[in-house]
Amino acid sequence: MSLDQTMFIPVLAESLQTTSSPTPLQFFGILLGLLGLFFFVGTAVGMIRFPDFYTRMHAAGKGDTLSTMLMLSGFGLVSMEDLSMGSWLLFFKIMGVVLFIFITCPTSSHALMRAAFEDDEMPMTEKDLKKPSAKKK
Amino acid sequence: MFEDGTIINELLIERLNYLIYVVLLLIGLHAMIAKKNLIKKLIGMSIFQTAIILFYVSIGVKEGSTIPVYLPEHDLHGSHSVPSDTNETSHFEHGPFIVDSSLVRGYANPLPHVLMLTAIVVGVATLGLALALCLRIYQGYGTIEEDEVLAKIERQEMLSKPSIVVKSVDSSKTTNSKAEKPPSKPKVSSSSPSTKRPQAIPKTKAKAASTSAKAKTSRAKSVSPKAKPAASKSTTTGSKKSPAKSKTAASKPTTKAKPKPKVKSKAKPAVRTKSSSPAKKATASKPKPRTPKK
Amino acid sequence: MGKFFSFGVAPNEKCLFLCNLIFLFTLYLLVVFILLFLNWIVLSGKFDAFHLGLGVVSCVVVTWLSQDLLFYDRKMGFVERTRQVFAFLRYIPWIIWEVVKANLHVLKLATTSKGYEEISPRVVTFKTILKTDFAKFVLANSITLTPGTITMLIRGKVFHVHTMSQFLEDDLLTGSIEKKVAEVFEPDVLP
Amino acid sequence: MKLLSFIPVLVVGVLLLYAAKDFPEWGSLDAPASKSPVSSHFIANTGVDTEVPNMVTAVLADYRGFDTMFETVVVFIAGMAVLAILKNSGRKKLVKREFEVDAEPDLIVTNTVRLLVPVIQIFAFYVLAHGHVSPGGGFQGGVLMGASFILVALSWDLETALIRFPFNWTTILGGLGVFLYAGIGLLSMFLGGEFLDYSELANIFTVSREMARYHAMLGVEIGVGLTVTAIMFSLYANLSTEGRHQRGL
Structure with a gap:
């Protein structure tokens, strides 16, 4: 495709150009994003390896919260090329998303746990331990 | 393998969007034809709809173009907030200009997006209507399996024709x-x-x-609680029904x-x-x- | 509501109390409006009269529609409320550190075989000392975010918590999280 | 039977793939859809005609306003049809269905929803009001607004949501939205233009003809948003309770 316009550089290419020499803030943002990815690995492996639904929810609920928050705030930092009004507003918007992820993620994992519990899915326990599951319904 | 002109190149590289839309459309079509469950038919209809939407949206794409919202340099009037400041005279000084044809290529085609925007909403409305009809069918016939409904309709017609x-x-x-x-x-x-x-x-x-029906139905959860009182009912009312049926x-x-x-x-x-x-x-x-x- | 508006028979203190209540109610309305408007400004990013006017109108509509969802306890004074806000701001870094620890814990359990041996899931039941719903909500979500525990069910004051191991259960039953939450929201229940 | 149904499916698939060979390439600038004078006219002239930066909104509410008006009517009629189908159709007695969990509203979920719902609603208004300058508009904002009420209904129960948004309102607001849309069209007709020719409204509002179209589009979007909000909630309320509006899911 021969595009002779200079005005319309595709967005992806533009972002690649800027990240080739990131400012320290952007570098920190990229680092945060990579850290988030690292925690996502823990979530994914836990989802596969843990024995039953409840323990899997541990992996899913916690890994989701932190890694999504990290990746989003990393994205917020990356998008702050200049400290103008627009980029600050974008940063605040992303921080709002982070805040609501922080509130809703534990709630959703709780709701799933409760739904499973009320559906008589028994939590897995180890029988030889002294305290069996204190299930009261 | 991927040279120009081969069918693989044409279908998998240059026209991959059509392949995807065809596959989705076929899935939806097959679900609408072959499935007996009405809800599954509706799911098929939704997939069909999605295929059409994808087809239209992929048509609106131009390579290297942005979304159909004016970039700031083409939208010079910027603050169209204060209604009084944009009267006829001052409008031409700081207002927008007609985007010329070379720049038109930089924006994606807005028309398919508009059509699909309304199509999605109407799709939701029709889906709601279809679900309501399904609910009504379930209330009337106690099932949403198509063949069972048809059998019941046949029986009712047979019963109701002379009764007029x-x-x-x-x-x-x-x-x-x-x-x-x-x-x-x-x-x-x-x-x-x-x-x-x-x-x-x-x-x-x-x-x-x-009991056999209870065991058979996979959605036993919603059916089985009703089954017990229904069984008792059918035994009590059987005196009316069963002779009639034997006569018919x-x-x-x-x-x-x-x-x-x-x-x-x-x-x-x-x-x-x-x-x-x-x-x-x-x-x-x-x-x-x-x-x-x- | 009828008895609140009986101005004639009400003694002086009662009238004062009533006036205070109405004042608080309008103040809460104002606070809700201001919070929503801040939200609007962050979303909109346009500071001309037209868009700000739209923002005011929509904030008024949302305040009218759902102001009773925010700030459930309207009798609480504003001094107490601001103290809670600042205490909660001090609470946030701790909980974020807990989230990080929780993720490391999950990572350890998931990836290492020694960690996998540690898993012995169980359900712990304990009774909380907190009274208000919002404090219980914060406690439940904090428990969910701390390592190895997820709140499963709340019935009245009884919490059912799913934990991953014995160690975590003991940690939970000491009530350290509860104390931290009580410091923020209900200092009077602490001994 | 299932194998039999494969035959028409495969035939259709082969025909479609055969036809796909003649379609333009992906993202081709010379595709008929992109080269057509209509769409390039929209791209080129939207800014001059209406001063709206978002072409999709301009095409939706102005150039193709007649179409969108009847889309709104379709949504309204669908809501009314669902109401007509399901109203009083269920068992009159409140037989407790098995999937109705008879539990009190969850404390954690309701407290989260308390925090979320006002923000969702303000976001819905933002999407509705900023449909001119960014992606958004009446349909999207209306769906978000309806979703906020559905969220209330899901986390408490339907009766709580019906206190906040009474069921009569859905019919009234749905009709009001269509009425607002058609009213703006009729008003511009009475002022000497054609139906839905917003630029005639400039005589009343003392703004330029372009800004008149800009503001009339906002009014139209508000009408669409009202209808979609009302009908989304109405659909949920009817479908989840078989038209009884009592003790929903």
């Missing part, structure tokens, strides 16, 4: 007609004890059928015109009021017609 003639006949007359019938009929329905006799057999059959079945070989429908019209309200458990009736009624034939 006798609609005005009140209940006392129907009992009279019932009394008239026995001589013409075989002794099965001649008297009240004899009506109980065939009923005793179907009772057990109905129970067995209901018997009517087939010995074509008899009028007296039978009256009894059927009596049986019909029972069918309606017991609409909460029609599934059982269908299963229970099936074995009955066969026995008199034999």
